[in-house]
Amino acid sequence: MATNTRILIIDDDPLMSLLVAKTIESLGMTATTVTSGEAGINLYKEQGADAILLDVVMPNGMNGFETCRALRELPESRCLPIMMMTVKDDMESLRNSYTAGATDFIAKPLNFPLLGYRLQYMLRSSDTTKQLFESERRLHRIAYFDNLTGLPNRQFFREHLQMTIALAERLNLKLGLMYLDMDGLKRINDSLGHHVGDQFLKEIGDRLRHSLRITDAIAWSGKTDGGSAIARLGGDEFTILLSPITRNEDAALVAERIRQILSKPYIFDNHEVYASVSIGISTYPDDSTTAEGLLQNADLAMYHTKRTGGDGFRYFSKTMTEIANRRLTMETYLRKALEREEMELHYQPQFAVRSGDCIGVEALLRWHSQELGQMPPSEFITLAEKSGLILSIGEWVLKTAAKQAKTWLDKGLPVARISVNVSTLQFIKKDFPAIVQAILHEVGLPPERLDLELTESALEADEVDILDMLVSLKQMGVSLSIDDFGTGYSSLSRLKKFPISTLKIDKNFIQDIETDSANAAIVAAVIAMGKGLDMKTIAEGVETVRQLNFLKTLGCDQVQGFLLAKPMTSDQVEKFFSTSVRLNFNSQ
Ligand code: C2E
Ligand code: CA
Ligand code: CA
Numbered sequence: 001m002a003t004n005t006r007i008l009i010i011d012d013d014p015l016m017s018l019l020v021a022k023t024i025e026s027l028g029m030t031a032t033t034v035t036s037g038e039a040g041i042n043l044y045k046e047q048g049a050d051a052i053l054l055d056v057v058m059p060n061g062m063n064g065f066e067t068c069r070a071l072r073e074l075p076e077s078r079c080l081p082i083m084m085m086t087v088k089d090d091m092e093s094l095r096n097s098y099t100a101g102a103t104d105f106i107a108k109p110l111n112f113p114l115l116g117y118r119l120q121y122m123l124r125s126s127d128t129t130k131q132l133f134e135s136e137r138r139l140h141r142i143a144y145f146d147n148l149t150g151l152p153n154r155q156f157f158r159e160h161l162q163m164t165i166a167l168a169e170r171l172n173l174k175l176g177l178m179y180l181d182m183d184g185l186k187r188i189n190d191s192l193g194h195h196v197g198d199q200f201l202k203e204i205g206d207r208l209r210h211s212l213r214i215t216d217a218i219a220w221s222g223k224t225d226g227g228s229a230i231a232r233l234g235g236d237e238f239t240i241l242l243s244p245i246t247r248n249e250d251a252a253l254v255a256e257r258i259r260q261i262l263s264k265p266y267i268f269d270n271h272e273v274y275a276s277v278s279i280g281i282s283t284y285p286d287d288s289t290t291a292e293g294l295l296q297n298a299d300l301a302m303y304h305t306k307r308t309g310g311d312g313f314r315y316f317s318k319t320m321t322e323i324a325n326r327r328l329t330m331e332t333y334l335r336k337a338l339e340r341e342e343m344e345l346h347y348q349p350q351f352a353v354r355s356g357d358c359i360g361v362e363a364l365l366r367w368h369s370q371e372l373g374q375m376p377p378s379e380f381i382t383l384a385e386k387s388g389l390i391l392s393i394g395e396w397v398l399k400t401a402a403k404q405a406k407t408w409l410d411k412g413l414p415v416a417r418i419s420v421n422v423s424t425l426q427f428i429k430k431d432f433p434a435i436v437q438a439i440l441h442e443v444g445l446p447p448e449r450l451d452l453e454l455t456e457s458a459l460e461a462d463e464v465d466i467l468d469m470l471v472s473l474k475q476m477g478v479s480l481s482i483d484d485f486g487t488g489y490s491s492l493s494r495l496k497k498f499p500i501s502t503l504k505i506d507k508n509f510i511q512d513i514e515t516d517s518a519n520a521a522i523v524a525a526v527i528a529m530g531k532g533l534d535m536k537t538i539a540e541g542v543e544t545v546r547q548l549n550f551l552k553t554l555g556c557d558q559v560q561g562f563l564l565a566k567p568m569t570s571d572q573v574e575k576f577f578s579t580s581v582r583l584n585f586n587s588q
Pocket of ligand 1: 381397560
């Protein structure tokens, strides 16, 4: 043992102290002696020690057990080795020593060489204990803190929330829980790389910390007596616990402040980046009285904020749970819809503006659920995409549409082409072209009779080589359209490279084409762009003659809409074509 190992001896018998000190010094360590428990505690507080030898029987003042207990209560003495010098070597003394917090004990009269050995042994194992404590602390950091931002993680937050709720229950307090989801992380990762994405998250952590003036200390000690706690749950999701709040409305003030702070520009490597946040708020005890419930409800409220455009906050409400439950029920039935044959395709004819000829039909999916009734595609398609069901449903749509087109072809009906909507999730699967090919082959439909409607988002996906996919479909003989064109951000230079045959102008632009000059300008620009790129343009959602005439003047190639024909069943399509194959637009 090195000379800088310092042993403190507490014994009211000065002679005994001296003998013990000599033994310790003979082992190369430093000894300090005091004659009372009180003096020992004070000296330890001032100077510390590597180990303490403590006499049990000290008639004046604190006895050894009391001194040991008091020492153990000091925060810095967690790993301090303490050896009791007892009068008797029996079970009773042993139990008393350990319950007082001693590490070891030795009976008087002392066997000095033995004392030396036991002391050294105790010091060595205390080093191991210290290491164990250290690694436990490190583990604590890993288990409870997020490496990147230094903020507490989900686990910590959940436990902290549980403790705060317990306290709030006793003290009758209100709490506010905010669930934050940043919009923009994926964009930053994709365009500027992951290291910038990491910087972005760190900066969010810093801004949140500053905005709430919270120190790590609050988080560390897990204080429950008020103050806010921030955590990063993972990805770009953060939570903030406001405790306590006076009124539920108070949370809105904080939420708005945070929204403003997080939407200020971020500057990384000379790039100015903008991002916004979607916030959901739940309150204790009104929205839930459990940690799980509060988190879930705040998350749900956040989701509603996001769905309605993001960049803001929203309080949880009971109807949100109803909507979520409805979605869950819907998903359960949607899973069974195909095998229960509840799905059907309707077909809406499309026409060439100049000749009035029908040039094809768009297949539109319909779901009549036994339990829920007729469901609008706008609702169940999103759900099918979220749950992954869109893959099997989409394949069913493709096959059914192809079969129908083949039947009409064989019957000699003038349906030149069938357009099928393809979800981006279907399209980004590597085997998508192979699936299309297999279906065409199986059904026996010539590929040029199939048109696939993709959305702009499909062209932006980076999961697969988009150009590769498009080219292989094109080479197969299938034609490709961009649906809802104008709502995304397709860049002209990218679009030029792709083998697209038709741009489908979104019906929202058509709806008020005569009254909204901005929309009229967009439609005119898309049509001109189509001509420039050698692509056809089709306008959907044409409802009035004036819209049709307007589109005609602009030089739009094709139209589709309620004015000309509504989506109909296959039987209705057959009837429709047996009476009016060609529409005379000029007379309308
Ligand atoms: P979409 O691809 O933009 O389809 C056009 C929608 O406009 C259809 O709605 C159609 O019924 C409606 N529509 C047609 N003419 C008019 C009109 O003159 N005025 C108005 N206001 N609307 C008109 P629908 O059938 O409700 O479908 C909604 C959306 O659901 C579709 O929008 C498409 O995104 C999606 N969808 C439908 N079927 C499928 C499918 O088989 N697969 C996929 N992935 N999505 C589908
Ligand atoms: Ca479509
Ligand atoms: Ca559309």
